[in-house]
Amino acid sequence: MTADVWLPLPADEVPGLPDGLSYRLWDGGPDYPADPADCAFYVVPYMKGSEVAVRPLAAMTGVRVVQTLSAGIDHVQPGLGALPTGVRLCNARGVHEASTAELTLALILASLRGIPSFVAGQEKEEWRSGFYPALADKSVLIVGYGSIGAAIEDRLAPFECARVARVARSWRTTARGPVHPLTELPALLPEADVVVLSTPLTEQTKGLAGAEFLGRMKDGALLVNVARGPVVDTKALLAELESGRIRAALDVTDPEPLPAGHPLWHAPNVLISPHVGGSTSAFLPRAKSLIARQVTKYAAGQPLDNIVLTTG
Numbered sequence: 001m002t003a004d005v006w007l008p009l010p011a012d013e014v015p016g017l018p019d020g021l022s023y024r025l026w027d028g029g030p031d032y033p034a035d036p037a038d039c040a041f042y043v044v045p046y047m048k049g050s051e052v053a054v055r056p057l058a059a060m061t062g063v064r065v066v067q068t069l070s071a072g073i074d075h076v077q078p079g080l081g082a083l084p085t086g087v088r089l090c091n092a093r094g095v096h097e098a099s100t101a102e103l104t105l106a107l108i109l110a111s112l113r114g115i116p117s118f119v120a121g122q123e124k125e126e127w128r129s130g131f132y133p134a135l136a137d138k139s140v141l142i143v144g145y146g147s148i149g150a151a152i153e154d155r156l157a158p159f160e161c162a163r164v165a166r167v168a169r170s171w172r173t174t175a176r177g178p179v180h181p182l183t184e185l186p187a188l189l190p191e192a193d194v195v196v197l198s199t200p201l202t203e204q205t206k207g208l209a210g211a212e213f214l215g216r217m218k219d220g221a222l223l224v225n226v227a228r229g230p231v232v233d234t235k236a237l238l239a240e241l242e243s244g245r246i247r248a249a250l251d252v253t254d255p256e257p258l259p260a261g262h263p264l265w266h267a268p269n270v271l272i273s274p275h276v277g278g279s280t281s282a283f284l285p286r287a288k289s290l291i292a293r294q295v296t297k298y299a300a301g302q303p304l305d306n307i308v309l310t311t312g
Contacts, residue, residue: 004038005295006056008045008069009288016292018299028052041065041298043291044076047279054079063087065304067294069287070278071096071148072228073308074201083311090294090306093147095286096278100198101151103277104226105159107249108135108194111222111271136160141192143167143208144199144227145179152196165192169204189216194224201228211236214246222247226277229254234264241267251277 004022007014011023021041024033028045036059044053046069057066057079066083067090068076076089110116112133121128138161142149145166153164153176165188166179173179180188182204189195195217199205209223210233217223217240225232229252240246247269256275258264264272290305297304 003040004034005041005043006033006039007043007291014288014291016289016296018296021295021299026056028055032056036060037062039063041067041295043067044069046070046287047275050075050078054082058082065090065294065298067291068092069095069290071100071146072200074228080309080311085311087311088304089308089311090304091308092287092290093306095283095290097147097151099280099282100148100226100277101155102280103251103273104152104196104198104224105155107224107226107251107271107273108196108222111224111247111249112138112194116271135194137162138193139163139165139191140194140196141165141167141188142196142198143185144197144205145174146198146200148226149196149198150174150176152198163191168199185213186216189213190218192217192221194222197223197225197227197231199227199231201230206230207233209233209237211239214240217246219245220247222249224249226251228252229256238263238267241269244268249273251275 004024006024006026008027010025011017017023026033028048036056039060040062042060042063044066053075061084063083065088066076069092071091071093073089073091112135114132117128136159140156140161142152142164145168149166156164167182167185167188168179169182171179171181197209208231214236223246232254234254237248241248249271251273252275253264253272258272264270294304
């Protein structure tokens with residue numbers, strides 16, 4: 001069995017790694033720590049972009065597992081065609097749910113309660129009192145009801161929302177209620193005061209929130225994107241924001257990072273955070289635990305967690 005494991009952090013900082021494997025440190029730098037052909041288990045550097053993620057894949061002729069540290073796998077998909085048959089691609093389910101759900105609630109509450117305006121008012125010594133929307137009694141629609149979507153709903157529970165509706169690729173039931181298929185999305189959008197995007201980026205979801213989607217949102221509704229930037233059509237969103245018809249809170253944008261001078265920076269009714277949904281103090285201990293668990297299972301020949309696909 002090929003025994004090299006490529007990690008984006010030092011092996012001695014990851015408690016619980018099994019003995020008998022060669023651990024190589026690579027966090028996306030220009031030089032590889034060893035011959036990529038000897039790598040069996042590749043943990044993809046976190047938040048280093050697609051170019052870094054896929055760079056060694058074509059040379060990893062002996063790789064058996066590719067483990068991302070993100071919930072999404074879109075950044076590694078361009079390189080999957082170069083991999084040998086039978087490689088298991090695993091995501092980081094269980095690592096980011098709490099942090100991303102926290103930020104989602106922060107963005108919703110900050111946007112509804114006018115926090116950005118208060119910050120601007122404080123800088124100008126202006127007392128901006130008045131009535132602001134509450135999350136209580138609002139209808140929330142979660143588009144992309146996986147583990148992160150469920151974690152978001154868990155945190156919505158104490159806020160006395162009038163309704164939480166859920167959408168995923170296909171219909172299913174949960175303890176909290178039904179999950180509607182994407183085909184029912186057009187009928188659900190006009191009923192929602194807050195629309196949360198937490199879906200993976202796929203060919204089906206790229207540009208999902210385009211002109212038709214946004215046009216179906218009710219006047220004054222809030223769009224929250226904690227998924228991926230390209231899930232939203234930026235041009236269509238800008239048109240809606242500039243008209244003043246809807247609002248948005250975005251942790252991800254298209255393009256990303258958002259370049260200086262981009263009109264989205266100064267569009268009305270938008271709050272932007274710099275893709276920090278998973279970048280919290282909760283990330284590293286959970287990521288280390290995932291890495292140790294997955295490498296241990298690999299070394300023991302046990303079934304891995306979080307397998308998204310196996311190359312054919």
